[in-house]
Structure formats: C-alpha cells, structure tokens
Amino acid sequence: MLIERCRWLAGLLVAVLMNIGAGVANADTAGAACLELSNDTARLACFDSEIGRAVHATATAVPPPAIETNAVADATVAQSPVVEPAEHASIELQAPSLIDAAWGFSPETNDAYVRLHQPNYVLFGRFTSDVNTAPYEPLFEAFPTDADFENVEAKFQLSVKARLAATDDHRWGLWFAYTQQSSWQVYSPDNSRPFRETNYTPEIFGSFRPGIEIGGMQFNLLNFGYNHQSNGRSDPISRSWDRLFVEAGFERGDFALLTKAWTRVRPSGYEDENPDIEDYYGYGEVTGIYKWRDNSFSLMGRGNLNTGKGAAQLTWATRPLLGPLRGYVQVFTGYGESMIDYNWRQTTIGIGVTLNDRL
Numbered sequence: 001m002l003i004e005r006c007r008w009l010a011g012l013l014v015a016v017l018m019n020i021g022a023g024v025a026n027a028d029t030a031g032a033a034c035l036e037l038s039n040d041t042a043r044l045a046c047f048d049s050e051i052g053r054a055v056h057a058t059a060t061a062v063p064p065p066a067i068e069t070n071a072v073a074d075a076t077v078a079q080s081p082v083v084e085p086a087e088h089a090s091i092e093l094q095a096p097s098l099i100d101a102a103w104g105f106s107p108e109t110n111d112a113y114v115r116l117h118q119p120n121y122v123l124f125g126r127f128t129s130d131v132n133t134a135p136y137e138p139l140f141e142a143f144p145t146d147a148d149f150e151n152v153e154a155k156f157q158l159s160v161k162a163r164l165a166a167t168d169d170h171r172w173g174l175w176f177a178y179t180q181q182s183s184w185q186v187y188s189p190d191n192s193r194p195f196r197e198t199n200y201t202p203e204i205f206g207s208f209r210p211g212i213e214i215g216g217m218q219f220n221l222l223n224f225g226y227n228h229q230s231n232g233r234s235d236p237i238s239r240s241w242d243r244l245f246v247e248a249g250f251e252r253g254d255f256a257l258l259t260k261a262w263t264r265v266r267p268s269g270y271e272d273e274n275p276d277i278e279d280y281y282g283y284g285e286v287t288g289i290y291k292w293r294d295n296s297f298s299l300m301g302r303g304n305l306n307t308g309k310g311a312a313q314l315t316w317a318t319r320p321l322l323g324p325l326r327g328y329v330q331v332f333t334g335y336g337e338s339m340i341d342y343n344w345r346q347t348t349i350g351i352g353v354t355l356n357d358r359l
Contacts, residue, residue, distance in 0.1 A: 098359040099220040116356045118159035123350030126155045132344040157181040177203040203227035221249025239339035254291040280335040294319035296357040328354035
C-alpha cells in the first residue's frame with residue numbers, strides 16, 4: 001500500500017509540473033478529479049490516464065526543434081560560396097611584351113600617351129674613317145684660313161612620340177613623332193665648333209595591334225603614315241625628302257623584328273636637292289632587337305638591291321649605369337648616316353650614353 005501511495009504522489013507531482021511548463025493556469029489541473037476516488041487502484045489508473053493526456057498535449061503544443069537533415073545540409077553547403085585559401089587565390093600578372101610596352105597597347109595606359117621614340121643618346125666621341133667635306137667646299141672658301149673638319153666629333157639624338165587619339169582597347173591609335181639628330185664638331189675650336197649637320201624628322205601615322213601569330217612570332221605592330229626629313233639648310237647643302245611608309249613589328253620573347261618600307265613623295269613645285277637619294281637609302285629597312293640580361297642589342301640593315309648601295313648599323317645599350325642612363329656603343333658602315341652624307345660611304349664608331357633603345 002505504501003508503494004502505491006508513493007506512485008500516486010509522484011504521478012500527481014509530474015502532472016502538476018507538466019501543466020505549469022505548458023503554461024496552463026487553470027484551477028482544474030490535470031488529475032484533480034482523480035483525488036475524489038477512494039479506491040487506490042482506480043485512483044492510480046485515473047492519474048496514469050490524465051498524465052498521459054497532459055504529456056501528449058504538451059508535446060503537441062510545443063513542437064520539437066527542427067533537425068537539419070542530410071539533404072538540407074547538403075543543399076546549404078552547395079549554395080554557400082566556396083572561398084579558396086589565400087595561397088590559391090593569387091593571380092599572376094604578366095608583363096607587357098616589348099612592342100606592347102613601347103606603343104602603349106595595354107588597355108590600362110592613358111589615351112594621351114607620350115614616351116621616347118627612337119633612341120635618345122649622346123655620343124661623346126664619334127670617329128669616322130672618312131670625313132665628308134665635299135658639300136662644304138663652297139663655304140670653306142669664305143674662311144680666311146684653311147678650314148677642315150675633325151674626324152672625331154660628338155653626336156646626339158632626341159626623339160619623342162605622342163598618341164593623339166586611341167580606341168577604348170588601344171589597339172588603334174593616331175600618333176605624332178619628332179626626331180632630331182645632330183653632328184657637332186665640338187673638338188674643332190679653330191672652326192668655332194660648328195654643328196656640321198642636323199636632321200629634323202616630324203612624322204604623323206596610325207598604329208594598329210593585329211595580335212596574330214605568324215611563323216612562330218607574334219605580329220603585334222602595324223604602323224602606316226607620312227614623314228618629312230630635312231637638314232633645314234639652304235643651297236648648296238640643303239637636303240630633304242618626304243615619304244609614305246608602312247612598318248610591321250614581330251616579336252617572340254626577348255627578340256623583336258621591325259620591318260619598314262617606304263615610297264618617296266614629291267610635292268608639286270618641289271625643288272629636289274637630292275634626286276638620287278633612293279639609290280643609297282633604298283626602299284626599306286629591317287631591324288632586329290634582342291634583350292639579354294638587361295642589355296639591348298640592335299642590328300639595322302637597308303639598301304637598294306639594284307645599285308648595290310646601302311648601310312648597316314649595330315648598337316649596344318648596356319644595363320643601367322646611373323639612374324636610367326645606359327652605356328651606348330654605335331657602329332655604322334655604308335651610306336647615309338646623315339642626310340648630308342646620303343651619298344658618302346664611311347664607317348663610324350661612337351661611344352656615349354642613352355636613355356632608351358627602340359623597344
């Protein structure tokens with residue numbers, strides 16, 4: 001009998017606690033009617049029945065916490081962005097090619113693009129195997145004493161180009177360029193150290209980047225335009241000509257090949273002081289450029305196959321020696337080192353410094 005009473009009291013306590021947890025504030029709590037039963041067995045059965053209903057009601061009123069199934073978890077993972085580790089997310093930036101860097105073909109460059117064009121150099125000493133004094137003989141007659149040129153002089157060149165307009169992707173552009181080359185008799189004090197020759201070359205042309213592969217090389221440059229070259233002198237030492245030209249550039253790694261062809265233009269009423277200049281300069285030139293350990297080597301060749309006349313030039317620009325300045329060696333042989341020498345054959349060698357090579 002004692003055990004049955006304990007079971008009765010425990011059932012009553014559980015029933016009361018379940019109703020309190022479910023928030024039922026009713027005086028007629030579950031199991032209250034069972035207290036009126038005098039028979040212990042009937043009273044216990046009543047409590048069992050009432051407690052079962054109370055537990056069922058509480059479980060129905062308060063749903064269990066949702067359990068994420070494997071399918072839901074998989075869908076959540078599938079929709080979540082995958083974050084790669086930092087070491088796998090790095091992007092390798094590729095440096096622009098020789099031609100792309102020289103001509104601003106990269107989209108991130110500015111539309112208005114100004115940079116160096118032909119090599120900008122100073123040769124402190126340029127030696128020639130044969131001094132050309134023939135064009136100056138009429139001028140030398142005005143000197144009270146015998147005048148002559150030294151076979152060692154200084155030579156320098158300034159050259160810049162500017163892009164005037166470009167498409168959004170910079171594959172097309174309109175350019176203006178200016179080059180000035182001077183030969184200076186700085187080691188001739190008896191003749192007042194004159195500038196023996198200065199050539200001026202303004203140009204206007206369009207550029208295009210084809211970006212196609214030909215014969216294992218990338219065809220990355222196509223220029224076409226007009227240039228004028230003269231020495232700005234009057235007779236008897238005036239020299240000038242005008243040309244339409246097209247230039248193509250090919251490259252592979254550290255090597256580039258530039259080919260240029262031209263045709264002469266004679267404006268109406270033009271007084272031609274050098275009608276045979278094409279016999280010596282020819283109709284085009286080819287230049288190879290090779291970069292090696294921050295040194296730059298170039299070899300240019302041009303000529304006229306019909307006359308057998310032409311020229312070759314070899315240059316070497318060292319790695320930087322002082323800031324952007326590089327050591328520079330220039331060797332030339334043939335006709336036309338300058339316009340006054342267009343029909344004069346000589347071999348020269350000069351040593352100095354340069355800011356840039358062609359590429």
